[in-house]
Amino acid sequence: MNNPFSLDGKVVLITGSTRGLGWASAQAAAEAGATVILHGRSEAAGKARKQELEARGLKADYLAFEMADRDAVTAAIPTIIQRHGSIWGLVNNAGMLLHNTIWDETADTYERIMAVHMVAPFLLTKAAAAEMRKVDAADRGRIVNISSIAFSSPRAGICNYTSAKGAIVGFTRAASAELGSFGIRVNAIAPGYFVTEINKERLADESFANKIKVRTPAARWGDPSELGGPTVFLLSNASSYVNGQLLFVDGGMSHFLHSV
């Protein structure tokens, strides 16, 4: 019986996949049969992760570039096409947090965060979709954008991040309307609170870490591996008629308001 979750023979770029949620998605996609293009700013980390996947008999390659560097971003998809011939999936996952109150915020920090979380995903989507369009098939490709629970339940001090994570949801919906007719589906994931490096300071802060447990109906932080299934779902045929969606992967947090 054919497996609707299979990514056999598909080339998938997952940005920010040297650790955290991106690495979890990369492992799941590779296990589903994809050739995963790993990515982060660090060459060494990309290379090490590639070797790690290959040692498990999985297929991988890597690229290293800064998401805020437009030229480097623009070169990424052509490089993949040159090396692998095609691209089926793009997961716009790379991201970073930069805490600022509105009083400390500047146009520069705002622009930097928008460049990483919104402008680079747009450029990658445009370049990848242009390649997907060339494929002679009805079903041509998938884009998955990683938004955040911050989009629906933000906290103080992350206006820049939350704005960018909202922008990517608007982009997802508009791009789905536009690219759907080309056989390209665009969806987003809103992760809740996961144990990754991005949350290092919050995990170290016992009272905050506990607050998240109480605020999450599942009563625990998410494990990065729990993002692998949703990513593969959206990249594969399992989500055959899902388009323009924001999928919350948050242990129920987005619909729960419990006072601590």
Added chain:
Amino acid sequence: MAGRLDGKAVLVTGAGSMGPGWGNGKAAAVLFAREGAKVLAADLNRNAVEQTAEIIRGEGGRAEIFVGNVTDEPSVRAMIAACVEAFGSLDVLHNNVGILKAGSPESTTVEDWDRILDINTKAFFLPCKHALPQMLKQGSGSIINISSISGFRNLGAPYIAYNTSKGAVVSFTRNLAATYADKGIRANSILPGIIDTPMARDATIQTSGKSEAEIDFEALAKARAARVPMRRTGTAWDIARTALFLASDDSAYITGSEIYVDGGLNCVA
């Protein structure tokens, strides 16, 4: 290859189909079985549900049937008990039953309002009410409730009672999810868009004011497909695949969520 639901006991309500072809419940039951689940296919209509079970067994899968009514409490109790008795557990509850009758706020009779709200809300309330004790005992379970895009978007035809009942699916599911998430029980809603099923055909007949023979279903299907970003209407299999994801451990940290399976219909002006 190992199936995604190997060894899991699944109850699908409305697992028959109201007409020839594939309804949402029927396709879900068959896909779950293909992925290794033991399926209790429940329906009011014995003939319809026997057909579903025969398809599953014909493919080498495991299926039992239960003929009963999801809006009748003793029947639902017996349905849950039958699942546990046959398979030893109840790991996935797929609430698919829903009925449709056209009517605007002015034209809907009180009798129709009561009947549609009663059936379409008890269809998820009662099976959940009686499945929860078993799932609590297990410390695990996944509940999937079938809502509809029309619970939140008016698609142009008057279905005031049906649409209200489908909106209720989502608020019920969110509340249930928040209450049981720390007990290992997840609950999510699927919101199908325009899906080609026997039920949709029936809906077209109801609102057209014409006889079945007079309707050009092909032209209608084309016009509907053109509204959707993916340029096609959905099939029962599209709904079944998303249900499979929610039923499986791949969605372990997803609860209280809604997934529209509509090709992007809710994203266009």
